[in-house]
Amino acid sequence: MQRTIRPKEIIRQRNFRLKLVLLALVSTGLGFLAFWWTANRGWVATDDAFVMGHLITLKAQTEGTVTEILAEDTQLVRKGDVLVRLDGGHARIALRQAEAELGATVRDLITLTAKVETLRQRALAKQAALGQVRHDLARFNAAASDGAVSGQQLENAADKIRELEASIRETRAEQAGAEAQLRHAGIDDHPAVEKAKSRLRHAFLDYRRRNVVAPVSGYVARRKVEIGDTLKPGSPLLAIVPLTQLWIEANFLETQIAGIRPGQAAEIRVDAYGGDVIYHGRVQGLAPGTGSRFALLPTDNATGNFIHVSERLQVRITLEPTELQAHPLQPGLSTLTRIQLKETGRPPLASLADTESEAYRTDVYDRELEGVEQLIQQVIAQNKS
Template sequence: MAEAEGQVRPSRSRSNFAIFAVVLLLLAAGWGIWWMLVGSQRIRTNDAYVQGNIVPVQAQTEATVRRVYVEDTEYVHAGALLASVQGDRSYLALKASEAALGRTVRELRREFAEVQRLQHSLDAQKAEYAKLGENLSRYRKAQAGGAVATIRITDTQADMRVLRAQMGATRAKLAAALALVGNTNLSDNPLVRAAVTRVESAYLSWARRDLRAPVSGYVAQRHAYPGLRIHPGQQLFSIVPLHGLWVVANVKETEMAQVRPGDTVRLTSYYYGDSVVYRGVVEGLVPGAGSAFSILPPENATGNYIHIVERVPLRISLPAKALAKHPLRPGLSMVARIDIAGKGKRSVLAPLTKTPVEGYETGIYRRELQRARQLAQRIIAQNAG
């Protein structure tokens, strides 16, 4: 009995090993078929992140924050007031520029009147000179008959020399006046135009004393506080629109040969997990590996060299409907699976990227310069007489 059991055990061991080998071969064959049909046609990377426009709101004038109207995470529309500042300095600068423009217009009015006065004076001097010339001719003719004394001719000649000198002085004054107002009027005179530019600049500084949202989005990175002294260029807020996001996926250079704009991408996020899938499209390839844009590019011309596989960033679109249903945030990690099996692919030099209008243009400054020019024209009209 024991001998029979000993004979059965090796037989069972060989049978179990055969079954295991068959299963292993089937798994290997299945994996090989999957790799040939599916795996080799896809590129997977988890080095992918959500990107978006983070719009900075910076101070444009030197002032002191008076009041803050928004807080982080609030949604604001384009043009919404974020913070107001004490505008005393910009207001006084505006009034000073307005006064300077008015004074310039009045001074030029005087110069225009001076040109007319000098022109009339020169005309009178010319007429007087012509009259003296005629008298001198008559005196010389009458001198032959003894009707005119020699002293009269001498005095007339002296008067003509004096008058010529006066005419020269008048012409010099006229030239000096014409240098300021010649071939111009009150509107296009260079002095007025310079004063108008100062008014427009002061008006823009005054109009931009308050901080407004350039685009619609969510408030982040608030650095404005009441009483804070701010300077031009200082960042006080960030506005983040969440409707126009995209994904930047970094793919190894060894896997980039078949990637083209237009390839479809299956995207999942760590934020929602695998239950939420975004269907994106490769819009374009960034024209350079990541190291080409780093702050400290690698220096490989040294004796010690270690090859590192570079990664090339891809821009991948995110569908608007999916974003509206499952919002994302810039900086979130994603997993991208790129389908490279498509036929008739585009060139890597033919991206699909298109710049939208919404979120890439602000209209809050559109009418400021127009209002500044209207203000300057009113000041000119009020002082033009």
């Protein structure tokens, strides 16, 4: 049986299906728009944001040849751990030389003290001789009237007196010069000894620094030093990255920063974890200038071909330590960062940044001079006796 084609019914069914599809699309669009409006309203976001951290570069502080390497890239080291050892031959020679110079200085001062006493006694002896000649001259003058003493004897006595007086003045001047070097100071605190002590402390410090220690705890990166390398002060060795002290540097367009304030909440998604992990943080502060002003070659817009380009301002955002511990990050990773603008926050120029963490200070160098004062007293005592 032949089926009857009804064009109006076909058109009506097609229009009905099209309406259903259109209704589904509109509903989906409205739902997505409602979700976006609910989830993103009051937020400002950027994908020009990266994880940042401290990169503590260690350099050689003294001259020497590398004899041992105790740390490798990716390895965790603790504050105070020895990372690189140098042979310390030059530092050891310099230390022995400084000890010898201190001992020689002490002996020179002892000799100078004895010289002052010798000159004083010499001046007294010459003063006694001068008194005797003066007595002789007085007797010669008394006997000259009777003709018992010649004029030549009188002249010789007077010349001898002048000679002794000049010699006494010379001896006293030499004594004064020696006393001026001593200045009534003891040997232990004499300026020359203090100078020698400083040289010994410096040599002792160089000798102690043949062992390069970690100033903070962290992970080793960028190791450049090798066994047998001859190092000079300032030679780069390796870097330490404390992964517990990380933050986000997010670069927002200048059209986005009007509502950003320190203290506002932030959410961070890291590309390495996809969208499964969300980090939370707080705005610490805004950079005092855009990136172009701190570039190696700042832009000069005083030209005829100026094109307006929106600048970016760097915003520093802290990360929650507990979240970092659960999902570790490394400096340099890319992120998608957004900031909640509904919160009032602090004034725009305020800063919540602080320097209280371990990465801003270390005490591993405070004990480098331990033992040097005992060595100094030992050297002085050995050369005094």
